[in-house]
Structures are given as C-alpha cells and as structure tokens.
Amino acid sequence: MANVTSLLSTSNEPHTTDGAAPCYAAGAMTETKAAEAPRKRRRIGRGVLLVLLAAIVLLARPADRHLRAASLLLRFADEHAQGFLPEYGKHTLDESLTEVPSARGPVRARVYSPVGVANAPGVVIVHGVHRLAIDEPRLMRFARAIAASGVVVLTPEVKEIADxxxxxxxxxxxxxAAHSLRERLGDRPVGLMGMSFAGGLALRAASDGAFAKDIGFVVAIGAHHDMRRVLEFFKKNETSWPDGHKEALTAHPYGALVLLYSHVEALVPPADAAAARDAIRLWLWDDREASKAKLAELSAEARAKVEALLEGKADVPALIDEIAKHPEQALSVSPAGHLGELHAPVFLLHGATDSVIPASETQWLAHDVPPALLRASLVTPAVEHVELRGEPSLAQQWELVRFMAGVLDVAKE
Incomplete structure (x- = not known):
C-alpha cells in the first residue's frame, strides 16, 4: 500500500541511501530512477490491502468509514484498481484551473470537484518541495483519490515551496487558499493538509486568527514543531524528545541541502548569493550541467564553498551555526509557541525513522497541541519520510486506514 505520508505529499528529487528504497526530502516524493520500485509497491499494496479490506467488511462496525478510507488509499496505490471494493464511494470528477486571491496577488490553483455530491466538504492540499508544484503527477493522483471519495479538493501553488x-x-x-475554498463551498470551514515542512506551515496558518473561521481541521504529515531543533538535528545527527531523552539518528544530507538553500547568504558573500542560489536550485532539479555553468559565475572562494556543499563535503555544522545566529527566521516558520491559538482539530502522522524531519517533532507537536483538539497522532514504522518502508504489516496498514477514516469523518462533520 502506498503510505499515507506519500499520499498527502507531492514529489521531490530522489536520493537513495545504502541501497534502500529512495528517500525524498522536504515533503515530497518524485518519480524514482528505479522504475521497478513503484510497480513493486503497487503489487504489494493491492494484494495486502485487498486482504485488509475483506477483514474490515467482516469485522468493522460500522464498516462504512473504514471502507471509504481504505478504498481511497487503494485508488491512490493503484489507479487502475478494479472491482467492487476499490470503487467504494467513488465519484466522477470535474477538474479546473483557477486563481486564489491573496494579499500578494493571485495564486494559481487547481480544483477537483466530485460530480453530483451536494454539500461536499472541502480540503486544501499543499504540494511538497518540487518545481512542478500543483502539476506534480502524484499530487494530482492523490487529489483525485480524495475528491473521488466525495470531497472538493483545492491545490494552491505555493511559490516559495516550489522554489x-x-x-x-x-x-x-x-x-x-482555505478562505477561497470556504467561500466556494458556501461559507463552510475546510480542511488543510500539509506535508513535511508544509505541515508545520499549515499548523501556523490554522493558528492565525485571520484564518480561524476558514480552517475546520488540519492534517500535518511528517511536520516540524521547531525549526531551530530541526537545524540542531542536522548539525548533531541527534534527535531530542519531549521527555528529555536524546537519540542518535543520521540526518539525510538532502534535507540539509534544502535548508541551506534557503539561507545561501550564510554560505557565500552577498555578491555571489544570486548565482549560488541558482546553482543549488539547478542541482536540486538534477540539472547538473546547468548547475556547473552557474558555478562558473561565482568567485573562486564562493565556488569552492558551493561545490563542497553539493558534493556533501561542506562543514554543515558550521553553516548551521551561521543560520542559528538569526533564530527569528526559524521561529517565523515554526508552530512552536503558536499552537495554543488553534481552534481546529488536528491529525498528526510521522514515519518512525524519518531522517529528514525526525519523528520526535511530531511528538513535540502532540505535546503542544491543545488536548481537546488532538484527534490522532500516529508515529509508524510503516513509512519513512514520504516513502514506503519495507512491507507494512496488516496491523500497521490498519492503523493507516483508521487514521484516514478519522480525517474523512471530521471533513464531513
């Protein structure tokens, strides 16, 4: 079964470690260079999930919401799935491009609407860190799977995340985006789903009084609680948990590269910043030749520093220390210190061995979200950051189905 983390995200550039399944940083998943991996996941997912669906039919009371959630997951895992159960709760769709008004001008967006569903609930799904943004194929497939279950989906293009x-x-x-979808649906609050760093930003939006009436629930997948602590994780390869214990975990270098891209001024002099940013961006896009051409525009000192970063040879702890000199930047994108302002139910999901944003961050979120609003908090070994980890057990898949069933329930409240 495709994991729920990947379902709620878009894609990013692939990086494989130690021969394992591809790992994707900063909230996204992309087409892997190993074409067999998606096919293998679909084969595993469809077979195991069909068994799980049969168990739900026999055992769950009531079964309706779990069937709807499991069918949604199966439709995403295998868009060509056939048969009675995969079609459960499926609606035909209208899709259209639109624009969302914002204080900074119109935002390109896409709407997925189930046909013939009166008073359908709505959800905004935020794409991950990927240049294709709302046009990323897996985001589109997940949006269609959610919409086919009877939910209007809006995917806004967030230019910073796309960059x-x-x-x-x-x-x-x-x-x-939440305000726009709420108005479209007749003034009814909508859900907001964010993946990885977008999950933390979604919680920040829901904590802002300006949007309290627009956001009816939040789903944060693999999200951060405090960016300062995430930076420390990349510096020390060590996680910090709410109960005070620390745990060694090797941080994925790609996540550090994305974070340092956002703070290139800590790496090179101001005169080199624009070209350095372009070189790193093109590297992240896997356009190595164009990246090298940009590197040639840098001063010798700046070029050496950027090349070391791209080759994984930079002194990352020293660079993070430079970023840490300006904590206001990290705080401005962190839910920490703001969650007391929440008014919407919250769902949290995290991969137990996530090496981009560690699972300890979701534990911090669960500790900080007002207890009355925390509907579910699941840390599971079934997922990595946004990728299937091995072959989930039936118990783990059942946990994911229950999680999604809870999300669908609150969407329809």
Missing amino acids: YRIDAASIETLGA
Whole structure:
C-alpha cells in the first residue's frame, strides 16, 4: 500500500541511501530512477490491502468509514484498481484551473470537484518541495483519490515551496487558499493538509486568527514543531524528545541541502548569493550541467564553498551555526509557541525513522497541541519520510486506514 505520508505529499528529487528504497526530502516524493520500485509497491499494496479490506467488511462496525478510507488509499496505490471494493464511494470528477486571491496577488490553483455530491466538504492540499508544484503527477493522483471519495479538493501553488524555500510568506498563501475554498463551498470551514515542512506551515496558518473561521481541521504529515531543533538535528545527527531523552539518528544530507538553500547568504558573500542560489536550485532539479555553468559565475572562494556543499563535503555544522545566529527566521516558520491559538482539530502522522524531519517533532507537536483538539497522532514504522518502508504489516496498514477514516469523518462533520 502506498503510505499515507506519500499520499498527502507531492514529489521531490530522489536520493537513495545504502541501497534502500529512495528517500525524498522536504515533503515530497518524485518519480524514482528505479522504475521497478513503484510497480513493486503497487503489487504489494493491492494484494495486502485487498486482504485488509475483506477483514474490515467482516469485522468493522460500522464498516462504512473504514471502507471509504481504505478504498481511497487503494485508488491512490493503484489507479487502475478494479472491482467492487476499490470503487467504494467513488465519484466522477470535474477538474479546473483557477486563481486564489491573496494579499500578494493571485495564486494559481487547481480544483477537483466530485460530480453530483451536494454539500461536499472541502480540503486544501499543499504540494511538497518540487518545481512542478500543483502539476506534480502524484499530487494530482492523490487529489483525485480524495475528491473521488466525495470531497472538493483545492491545490494552491505555493511559490516559495516550489522554489525549495521554507518561508513564512507561504503561511498567508495557505490561509488565503482555505478562505477561497470556504467561500466556494458556501461559507463552510475546510480542511488543510500539509506535508513535511508544509505541515508545520499549515499548523501556523490554522493558528492565525485571520484564518480561524476558514480552517475546520488540519492534517500535518511528517511536520516540524521547531525549526531551530530541526537545524540542531542536522548539525548533531541527534534527535531530542519531549521527555528529555536524546537519540542518535543520521540526518539525510538532502534535507540539509534544502535548508541551506534557503539561507545561501550564510554560505557565500552577498555578491555571489544570486548565482549560488541558482546553482543549488539547478542541482536540486538534477540539472547538473546547468548547475556547473552557474558555478562558473561565482568567485573562486564562493565556488569552492558551493561545490563542497553539493558534493556533501561542506562543514554543515558550521553553516548551521551561521543560520542559528538569526533564530527569528526559524521561529517565523515554526508552530512552536503558536499552537495554543488553534481552534481546529488536528491529525498528526510521522514515519518512525524519518531522517529528514525526525519523528520526535511530531511528538513535540502532540505535546503542544491543545488536548481537546488532538484527534490522532500516529508515529509508524510503516513509512519513512514520504516513502514506503519495507512491507507494512496488516496491523500497521490498519492503523493507516483508521487514521484516514478519522480525517474523512471530521471533513464531513
């Protein structure tokens, strides 16, 4: 079964570690160079999930909401799935491009609407860190799977996230998208789903009084609680948990690259910043030749520093220390210190061995979200950051189905 983390995200550039399944940083998943991997996941997913669906039919009371959730997941895992159960709760769709008004101008967006569903609930799904943004194929497939279950989906294009930057300016875009969808649906609050760093930004938007009436629930997948602590994780390869214990975990270098891209001024002199940013961006896009051409525009000192970063040889702890000199930047994109202002139910999901944003961050979120609003918090070994980890057990898949069933329930409240 495709994991729920990947379902709620878009894609990013692939990086494989130690021969394992591809790992994707900063909230996204992309086409892997190993074409067999998606096919293998679909084969595993369809077979195991069909068994799980049969168990739900026999055992769950009531079964309706779990069937709807499991069918949604199966439709995403295998868009060609056939048969009675995969079609459960499926609606035909209308899709259209639109624009969302925002304080910074119109935002390109796409709407997925189930045909013939009166008073359908709505949800805004925020794409991950990827240049294709709302046109990323897996985001589109997931949006269709959600919409086919009877939910109107809006996917806004967040320019900072599409440019591999974690920026507080995105918070207003998320809130504006929720406001726009709420108006479209007759003044009914809508859900807001965000993946990885977008999950943290979604919680920030929901904590903003300007959008409190627009956001009816939040789903944060693999999200961060405090960016300062995430930076420390990349510096020390060590996680910090709410109960005070620390745990060694090797941080994925790609996540550090994305974070440092957002703070290139800590790496090179101001005169080299624009070209350095372009070189890193093109590298993230996997356009190595264009990246090298940009590197040639840099001063010798700046070129050496950027090349070391791209080749994984930079002194990352020293660079993070430079970023840490300006904590206001990290705080501006962190839910920490703001969650007391929440008014919407919250769902949290995280991969237990996530090496981009560690699972300890979701534990911090669960500790900080007002207890009455925390509907579900699931840390599971079934997922990595946004990718299937091995072959989930039936118990783990059942947990994911229950999680999604809870989301669908609150969407229809």
